Amino acid sequence: MQTKKIHVKRGDIVFVTTGKDRNKTGKLLKVDAGKNGVIVEGVNVVKRHNRARGNQPGGIVEKEALVHLSNVMLFCAKCQKPVRAKISVLEDGKKVRLCKKCGESFDN
Ligand SMILES: [Zn+2]
Structure with missing residues (x-):
């Protein structure tokens, strides 16, 4: 089985290149490798209407939806722009x- 190469990981600050939140940056909260998607804080927020259940009140819950992996890039705090990363192997x-x-480095 081939290991999928994922260029981002949890905790990264990423830049969104497309969609309604393009040009936004946010913290990567979760990687869903199976779906090739990521959850980015404050990006691609969708409203879910929850029905009241038992003693839990219904209402509108805002939640981040998956953004496709190909639509995010690493954001370099030093360059202040989205960048590509190169992999370096330490000793x-x-x-x-x-x-x-x-x-x-993105991996301190
Ligand atoms: Zn840089």
């Missing part, structure tokens, strides 16, 4: 992602 074999432009 101990650990892989880190570095900003292609300024060399800043």
Whole structure:
């Protein structure tokens, strides 16, 4: 089985390139590898109408929906723009992602 290469992970600040929230940045909350999607804080928020159940009141709940992996890029705080990362392997074999432009590490 082939391991899917995912360029982002939880805790990253990502830039959204398309959709109603394009050009927004947000913190990546969750990666759903099976669906090739990510949940980004404050991005692609959808309203869910919940029906009252038992003693739980119904109402409108706002929740982030999946954004496709191909629609997010890593955001470099140093460059202040979305960038591509390059993978660098450290002496101990650990892989880190570095900003292609300024060399800043995304994996501190
Ligand atoms: Zn950079």
